[in-house]
Amino acid sequence: xxxxxxxxxxxxxxxxxxxxxxxxxxxxxxxxxxxxxxxxxxxxxxxxxxxxxxxxxxxxxxxxxxxxxxxxxxxxxxxxxxxxxxxxxxxxxxxxxxxxxxxxxxxxxxxxxxxxxxxxxxxxxxxxxxxxxxxxxxxxxxxxxxxxxxxxxxxxxxxxxxxxxxxxxxx
Amino acid sequence: xxxxxxxxxxxxxxxxxxxxxxxxxxxxxxxxxxxxxxxxxxxxxxxxxxxxxxxxxxxxxxxxxxxxxxxxxxxxxxxxxxxxxxxxxxxxxxxxxxxxxxxxxxxxxxxxxxxxxxxxxxxxxxxxxxxxxxxxxxxxxxxxxxxxxxxxxxxxxxxxxxxxxxxxxxxxxxxxxxxxxxxxxxxxxxxxxxxxxxxxxxxxxxxxxxxxxxxxxxxxxxxxxxxxxxxxxxxxxxxxxxxxxxxxxxxxxxxxxxxxxxxxxxxxxxxxxxxx
Numbered sequence: 001x002x003x004x005x006x007x008x009x010x011x012x013x014x015x016x017x018x019x020x021x022x023x024x025x026x027x028x029x030x031x032x033x034x035x036x037x038x039x040x041x042x043x044x045x046x047x048x049x050x051x052x053x054x055x056x057x058x059x060x061x062x063x064x065x066x067x068x069x070x071x072x073x074x075x076x077x078x079x080x081x082x083x084x085x086x087x088x089x090x091x092x093x094x095x096x097x098x099x100x101x102x103x104x105x106x107x108x109x110x111x112x113x114x115x116x117x118x119x120x121x122x123x124x125x126x127x128x129x130x131x132x133x134x135x136x137x138x139x140x141x142x143x144x145x146x147x148x149x150x151x152x153x154x155x156x157x158x159x160x161x162x163x164x165x166x167x168x169x170x171x
Numbered sequence: 172x173x174x175x176x177x178x179x180x181x182x183x184x185x186x187x188x189x190x191x192x193x194x195x196x197x198x199x200x201x202x203x204x205x206x207x208x209x210x211x212x213x214x215x216x217x218x219x220x221x222x223x224x225x226x227x228x229x230x231x232x233x234x235x236x237x238x239x240x241x242x243x244x245x246x247x248x249x250x251x252x253x254x255x256x257x258x259x260x261x262x263x264x265x266x267x268x269x270x271x272x273x274x275x276x277x278x279x280x281x282x283x284x285x286x287x288x289x290x291x292x293x294x295x296x297x298x299x300x301x302x303x304x305x306x307x308x309x310x311x312x313x314x315x316x317x318x319x320x321x322x323x324x325x326x327x328x329x330x331x332x333x334x335x336x337x338x339x340x341x342x343x344x345x346x347x348x349x350x351x352x353x354x355x356x357x358x359x360x361x362x363x364x365x366x367x368x369x370x371x372x373x374x375x376x377x378x379x380x381x382x383x384x385x386x387x388x389x390x391x392x393x394x395x396x397x398x399x400x401x402x403x404x405x406x407x408x409x410x411x412x413x414x415x416x417x418x419x420x421x422x423x424x425x426x427x428x429x430x431x432x433x434x435x436x437x438x439x440x441x442x443x444x445x446x447x
Contacts, residue, residue: 051184070293073199084188
């Protein structure tokens with residue numbers, strides 16, 4: 001990783017935390033939809049990033065979000081889990097496509113379909129852990145399930161919009 | 172031993188992952204059940220000050236609503252007997268209830284962070300330990316109850332909202348005096364359910380629900396909401412009641428923290444009786 005990439009990722013880390021706690025946590029779309037777009041940081045770390053950096057930075061990201069939402073440990077648990085399984089998902093999904101060394105897992109370097117599958121899997125896992133852990137019981141299973149689906153959809157839409165805003169796909 | 176070290180080294184990522192998950196999960200459990208980790212939540216000074224800055228900007232957009240609410244409340248207070256309210260300084264009011272020898276003090280505070288869209292909601296207020304706030308004090312607004320103080324730092328306090336899975340408020344029906352509990356089941360931030368009201372009570376839609384005063388946190392008679400729906404499920408001896416909160420939690424801006432000077436005495440006595 002060169003210096004430029006490090007700076008971009010550090011900036012993205014803080015920008016996403018502020019976006020999450022100051023804007024998205026305050027938005028009310030009924031009680032079901034709470035988008036957690038900060039996971040984009042974990043999704044977009046370069047493929048070649050050493051595993052321990054991915055894990056530690058995801059932990060710090062989760063803990064920072066927790067500090068602002070009074071849910072100490074909740075976001076950290078979910079973030080560290082998706083940071084751990086991220087390399088496996090990339091490997092499975094990249095088996096068919098040519099592997100671009102050092103690249104970001106973004107639409108620009110892969111296809112839209114690839115990125116959607118990749119983001120969908122990780123966001124779904126992250127949101128499921130988050131919402132079920134927050135309730136800590138299965139008694140409101142169906143309600144929580146709806147919350148997971150609705151919030152994951154909202155998160156994905158925001159992530160895709162963000163991708164097209166900052167990275168023009170190569171045609 | 173050497174093999175063990177090699178094994179650990181080969182799997183170092185997995186163990187780092189395990190370590191971080193155990194830390195996170197332990198923090199989560201400790202924080203939700205014992206609320207110990209007071210130093211690292213939204214009452215901590217870093218996030219507290221960031222929320223303060225955000226609030227300084229955002230409050231301009233709600234000035235009109237806040238003014239109307241304050242004006243309404245002033246009118247209401249003016250219509251009450253002023254003997255009950257002893258003004259000590261600009262922000263602290265004392266209510267002396269001579270019949271019961273109970274004394275509650277109200278301290279006004281501003282909400283600088285608030286949520287209603289999660290299963291467990293919290294608020295952050297702009298006063299804390301330096302202003303005499305401690306854990307477990309009740310928080311109300313001019314329209315109804317709001318929550319209970321969970322943690323305090325020097326200048327901020329963090330409050331568990333009524334909109335929380337663990338919140339259970341001792342309540343009674345104003346007209347009949349029957350006591351039940353208000354629980355929030357998470358679907359709608361305007362509604363909650365009232366349980367433990369037996370079916371012989373002739374309740375009707377629109378009956379007001381107030382705090383019972385049994386807990387040492389809230390004084391008796393603070394409005395919680397009103398009944399909007401009630402039914403009896405077959406074979407049940409209690410009503411299934413839906414109430415609507417009198418406070419719109421999404422619009423909270425100024426609240427009052429209640430200090431109960433006889434709280435320790437009541438709690439100690441109750442604890443002693445239960446232990447015997």
